[in-house]
Every structure is written in structure tokens, then in C-alpha cells.
Amino acid sequence: MKIAAVFINQLNSNMDHSFDYFIPSHLDYIDIGVRIVVPFGIKNKSIDGLVVEIKEKSEFKGLKTIEGVICNYPKLSMWQVEMCFWMQKNYHCYFMEAVSCYIPSNMKYKKVKIDNKIEYLLNNSEQKIKYYKLSGKYSLKEDYLNTTRPNALMQRQVLSCLNDIPTSLEDLKGLTNCTGGTLKSLIEKGLIEECSKVNIRNPYKEKEYSYPENNLNYYQQKSLDAFVEAMEPSTFLIHGVTGSGKTEVFLRLIEETIKKDKGCLYLVPEISLTSQVIERIMGRFKQDIGIIHSKLNAGERIDQWNNIKSKNYNIVLGARSAIFAPMDNIGLIIMDEEHENTYKSSNRPRYNTVGIAKKLQEMHGCHIVLGSATPSVTSYYNAIHNDIHLLELPNRVNDIPMPKIEIVNMKDELYAGNRTVISRALFEGIENNIKSGEQTILFLNKRGYSSFVFCRNCGFVVRCSNCDISMTYHHSSREMLCHYCSHKSMVPSICPKCKSNKIKHTGSGTQKLELQLHKYFPQAKILRMDTDSMQKKGAYDSAIHKFSSGQADILLGTQMVTKGFDFQNVTLVGVILADSTLNIPDFKASERTFQLITQVAGRAGRGTKLGNVVVQTYEPNHYSITLSKNHDYNSFYEKEISYRKMMNYPPFSDIIYIGFTNENEEVVSKDCHKYYNSLLKCLQDNNLHELVKEMFNPTLSPVKKINNRFRWYFIIKTVHIKLYNEIIYNLNLNKDISDISSTKIIDINPNTIL
Numbered sequence: 001m002k003i004a005a006v007f008i009n010q011l012n013s014n015m016d017h018s019f020d021y022f023i024p025s026h027l028d029y030i031d032i033g034v035r036i037v038v039p040f041g042i043k044n045k046s047i048d049g050l051v052v053e054i055k056e057k058s059e060f061k062g063l064k065t066i067e068g069v070i071c072n073y074p075k076l077s078m079w080q081v082e083m084c085f086w087m088q089k090n091y092h093c094y095f096m097e098a099v100s101c102y103i104p105s106n107m108k109y110k111k112v113k114i115d116n117k118i119e120y121l122l123n124n125s126e127q128k129i130k131y132y133k134l135s136g137k138y139s140l141k142e143d144y145l146n147t148t149r150p151n152a153l154m155q156r157q158v159l160s161c162l163n164d165i166p167t168s169l170e171d172l173k174g175l176t177n178c179t180g181g182t183l184k185s186l187i188e189k190g191l192i193e194e195c196s197k198v199n200i201r202n203p204y205k206e207k208e209y210s211y212p213e214n215n216l217n218y219y220q221q222k223s224l225d226a227f228v229e230a231m232e233p234s235t236f237l238i239h240g241v242t243g244s245g246k247t248e249v250f251l252r253l254i255e256e257t258i259k260k261d262k263g264c265l266y267l268v269p270e271i272s273l274t275s276q277v278i279e280r281i282m283g284r285f286k287q288d289i290g291i292i293h294s295k296l297n298a299g300e301r302i303d304q305w306n307n308i309k310s311k312n313y314n315i316v317l318g319a320r321s322a323i324f325a326p327m328d329n330i331g332l333i334i335m336d337e338e339h340e341n342t343y344k345s346s347n348r349p350r351y352n353t354v355g356i357a358k359k360l361q362e363m364h365g366c367h368i369v370l371g372s373a374t375p376s377v378t379s380y381y382n383a384i385h386n387d388i389h390l391l392e393l394p395n396r397v398n399d400i401p402m403p404k405i406e407i408v409n410m411k412d413e414l415y416a417g418n419r420t421v422i423s424r425a426l427f428e429g430i431e432n433n434i435k436s437g438e439q440t441i442l443f444l445n446k447r448g449y450s451s452f453v454f455c456r457n458c459g460f461v462v463r464c465s466n467c468d469i470s471m472t473y474h475h476s477s478r479e480m481l482c483h484y485c486s487h488k489s490m491v492p493s494i495c496p497k498c499k500s501n502k503i504k505h506t507g508s509g510t511q512k513l514e515l516q517l518h519k520y521f522p523q524a525k526i527l528r529m530d531t532d533s534m535q536k537k538g539a540y541d542s543a544i545h546k547f548s549s550g551q552a553d554i555l556l557g558t559q560m561v562t563k564g565f566d567f568q569n570v571t572l573v574g575v576i577l578a579d580s581t582l583n584i585p586d587f588k589a590s591e592r593t594f595q596l597i598t599q600v601a602g603r604a605g606r607g608t609k610l611g612n613v614v615v616q617t618y619e620p621n622h623y624s625i626t627l628s629k630n631h632d633y634n635s636f637y638e639k640e641i642s643y644r645k646m647m648n649y650p651p652f653s654d655i656i657y658i659g660f661t662n663e664n665e666e667v668v669s670k671d672c673h674k675y676y677n678s679l680l681k682c683l684q685d686n687n688l689h690e691l692v693k694e695m696f697n698p699t700l701s702p703v704k705k706i707n708n709r710f711r712w713y714f715i716i717k718t719v720h721i722k723l724y725n726e727i728i729y730n731l732n733l734n735k736d737i738s739d740i741s742s743t744k745i746i747d748i749n750p751n752t753i754l
């Protein structure tokens, strides 16, 4: 009998290796990537698993036999299994966690008897979701509304939301707050119908999109030519200023790729940016596309899977999880806004999308195209020094000028007696815009602002003397901590720079600002967009729709408002406090600040009128601010890269974060030290003294406790990432650390170590 090596679907470090099973003769078609059911443990409990290898012999005795195959479960391709192994070793996740990136692993299956043979089938989970649509009784929406009493508000709301395309209950609740009773009475009146997933049509198919080809300008054509002429699988970085027509280039590259009968993955950093791209792709290619993102339920994901696998779709669009589309003939991977940190997963598995893309390139021989107006310093460095081809789009399309950026020093405002958070220049700009019917976007990044200590008089911020990173204020101990090197210091009562006593930790958020704006501009219609106001499903789309159709004067928000949007009537952009990203305790703070200012400024003046931008700051001379004034990416890059080099930050090193969490404060510290010491010992035993030097001491997290779990960690800043990955992988299997009870987090080049 043949033998299958099987990973059991249990997320547990003791089970993170394969087990051998006999393949019974009636299941001899079992192959790598097949989902099966096996008996496991002393009690021979039935449990599902994945076949990763077929072999003739096993080194183990007394093997058990596979019970059955889960027939309707998608089969993983060989390259996908290989990817899962690679992720297990490079991102330190369980093998089955990597598998679950490809296929939902929590789906229930049931035992059935077919022709006297035991088989397993997935339960059809998607049928449990309820959908509603108009019954088709009338042809006009008005007629539906006329049959309800004017004061039946909820019923009328539901009717205005629905059309003949089914809307899920979840979406409907997001849009209306309706109750089961409302729906029931509408059904009884024959106005709406409940339906199941089976008769769902692709909502995008219903709409007619059109996105005619633009004649490429000189630089767009040059980019296309470079791509067409590439002889081997290559990686390109399209550095194009805001509004330079990068999307048009992407569409041409897709066209070239599907001509060769290969598939394309088009990734965007957030789900919210997908609708604009869907319209453009479908408007151009007049065909259905696959759409994958983390909000799909298991049934929808399987549907997408089957369509992509059977080559019904050769274009797949989505947020970062779309990198796991089961496309067997990938020819092109596009990563739009490649600098965005959402491409790095901060949950298990903690993968980096570019890393996965590169591995796919190795396996499929596909091209990778990264695009951004503000490329990450790492990508740009690789484009200059390594194997990425740099393509530049230095101008906006149709000679549209870049917006004019004015930097306002908020200290001057204070001296002039303006104690509000809105400078005189911005105030005047908003007022003029309201009068002339033009629109304004205001950006306030509330994150991080309240946790650093700064001087209201001169803008001084307390930084760590070792790391050049701002210190984080801790409410509990009332002291400041550097969470890179764990250096501590007291909050000064007098500003070390200007000797004033105005030094404090302050906070101000979007909500507060909204209230202030209502006071200053009572006539203005204001839309606020942040995580709090965008809770409901569909809220984001509806806000974008409101703004683009001119139903609001001011769009105020966090990072959500900074990128992607192409609103023609926006002529003014205000950055309320540019320093707020500058002072988050992270070596990428300057980069993030430059990117945010440049991106949000890029929303202004995309139509016929010139754009103006007001950037308010306490640090008007910081290079990330002065250089964004002239849209000077190259000078910013030069400055930033020399800083990175001096401090040995990425791209000159990789950062490994090893963290522990536990309900017990002492245990977590002990576990962290134990792991640290085991790693240290392992390096010393192997004479790897170079690597020892790259380890920093364990320290308490700046955010000491999350969800009642205490957090300790240490970081490694290394130029030997491959070696470290191997050592950490092996250490995790080591018995010495098996009594560590705290949850362990290993994150390679994390977005944040807060």
C-alpha cells in the first residue's frame, strides 16, 4: 500500500509536522493537495488533514489508514503546498495556518454513504445566509414606496435600499437598522422576497461600465515598452506622481498578459479601493473578474476559488489576501500603492505580500509590478541598487499642474493669538471654498498623537538618545520609555529646548475637530470618515458617493481619506497636524509622514482648477515636511536612505520581533527571557557571535497590556535573516522551550512593535 504524509488540521506546535497514513486501495487516486479524513490519537477520533507527500515507505511502524476524501473540497496545487512549507519556515506560522490562507479550514463536513463507500462532503454553508430583493411587483421604485404609509419609515428605508439584485441581510442591516419584523411584513405584502445564494448574480455584471483607452503619453508608453521587452520574469517599480496615469499603464500590462493566455493578480491596499478599480477593469475588458478579500465568507471564497481554478477568471482583484488566489498560470502581479503597510499582515500568518509575490515569481515565472507615487524607501533602494527595474512617470496627465503646498508653522499661530487647531491660512481657504462651491479634504491622524510628550511652545519632542525615536508616554508609571532599547526617563516639567512649562502629552482627534468645524463653519456640510464613523458595512461607499456627488463641502478623516480618490472638485487639502505621524515611535515615521502628506496633497487639483494644500506643523523644518512641499521624492529618498544606513535600519537590515503575551505579568517576563536565553545559547553554541551582536535585550512593551494580557518582547536587527529564520524555526521545535506557556509572536519586519 502507498503511504501519504498528512498534516492534521490542528493548530498546535506539537502537530506542526506530517504524519504517515496508508492509502487504502479504493482511494488510490489520493494525491498531494487533497483534503482527507484520518483517525487520530488513542481514541482514533476522525479529523481532517491535507496530503503533502505520496511515498512508498515509512520509517514508522503501525500506520493507520486514511478514512476518506472530502470530495467537494478544493484540491491544492503542488506549488501551493510548496508555498505553505515556505511560509511555515519564513513567517514562523503553523503549516495548516498557511493552508488556511488558500482555503477556509474551518468548514464543516459530514459523513455520507455513497455506493456502500464512506465519503465526506462539505456542508453547504452559504445557503444559510439570507438575501432580499424587490419582488418585481412594480417596475418603478415610487410605486413600491406609494404602497406604504408615509410614517412607515423603516419599511420605506428598506424599499429604497433594495433593487432586483439580492442584498444580504448583513448589508441591509448595515444600511438601515431594519428589524426582522419589518422584513416579515414587507414579504407578507408581496413587496420584497427572501432568496438564497443560488440565484445571486454578480452585482457588477448588472452595471454597464466603460473605461475607454487613453492614448498613452511618452512616459506611459516607455513603461509599457520596458515591460513588453522584458525577456525574463522581472520586477518593476512604477514611480509615478499622483495623477500620472499609473492605472492606465497597469491595464495595458494586463492586456499584454492575457494576450499570452496568462492570468493577472491586481492588488490594492484596502478593500475600499477595489470598487474604483473594478469599474475600470470591467469597463476596459468587458469581462467578469475574480474578487477576493478577507470579508468573503467561506462559501463565497469557495465559489471564487472554483472560478479562478477553472480559468473562468483571468483577472483577480483584491486586497492583500488576493495574493493567495489559486491561479495556476500567473503571468503578472500588480501591487498598487505598494508602500502601504496593509500589505504586511499583522495577524497570523504574519506574511509580507511582496515576499509571497517574489516566491510566486520563482515558481510561476511571472512579472511583478509595484506602483506608487511615494514608493517605500526599501523598494526604491532595490530599484536603484538591485534587481528591480525603475520606471518613472514624472508628470500628471494632460499637463495638469501639481498642487501648490503651503507649510504653516503652528507656533506662529500661537504667538499670533490663534489658539485653535486651524491656521489662519487654512481657515481662509475653507471659507473661500465653501463660498465658491469647491470641496475640501482635511486629514488628521489621531493615532500616536496622544502618547508622545511634546512642547506646545516650541514643538520639542522627547526622543531616545540611543535610537533617535520618540519616547512613548506611559500613563501607569508616568514616565517615558523607548521601546526599541527599553531606555527610560522622566517626563521633563520644563522644556529642555525653550525652557517653557508648556510641555505635556496632549490628544486631539477627528471627533473633536468635527465639532470645532461645525462651530467655525455653521453653513458647511461636513462628512467624517474614520474607523468610528465607518463601522457599518457600506458606510464607506456611501460616504464616498455623497462626497463625489457634491453633497458635502468638507471631508474630514484619518488615513482613509489620503489615497486613491479621484474627486475632480477638490481644490483644497488641509493636513491638520503633520507631526502626528512624525512622532510615532518608529524608524519609519519620517517615511510615513512624507508619504501621507504627498498622497493626501495629491487629491487636490485633479480637475480643471489648481489645487492648494495647507500643511500645519510644529516642525516646519523637518525634511519629510520641507521636501513634500516641492513634491521632491528623490531628495527625500536620499536623505532618508542615509539615515537608514547610519542607523542600520531596513533596507540595510531586517527587524525580527519576538514577543510574548500572558495574563500573568511575571510569567510573561520569565518566558520572554527564557526564549531569549535559549536563542542566545543556540547562537553561542554554534559560534555565531556576529548574530549575537544583533540581538537587543528583552523589554516590556510600550503598550504594556492588551486585553488583560501582559506583553514582553525583544528585537533583532539583522543582516542574516535567512540564518536567523532557520535557527528560530529549529529552536521552536526544541524541548528546552516547550514549557513556555505564554503566547509567542514572531514577526519579520513588523509594521509596528507597539
Ligand SMILES: Nc1ncnc2c1ncn2[C@@H]1O[C@H](COP(=O)(O)OP(=O)(O)OP(=O)(O)O)[C@@H](O)[C@H]1O
Pocket: 214, 215, 216, 217, 220, 240, 241, 242, 243, 244, 245, 246, 247, 248, 372, 373, 397, 398, 563, 564, 565, 566, 602
Ligand atoms: N494618457 C492619458 N491621457 C489622458 N488622461 C489619462 C491618461 N492616462 C490616464 N489618464 C486619466 O488620468 C487620471 C488619473 O489617473 P490615475 O487615477 O491612474 O492616476 P494615478 O497615477 O493612479 O494617481 P494616484 O497615485 O494619485 O492614485 C484618470 O482619470 C485617468 O483616466
Ligand SMILES: [Zn+2]
Pocket: 455, 456, 457, 458, 459, 460, 495, 496, 497, 498, 499, 500
Ligand atoms: Zn519648548
Ligand SMILES: [Zn+2]
Pocket: 464, 465, 466, 467, 468, 482, 483, 484, 485, 486, 487
Ligand atoms: Zn532607545
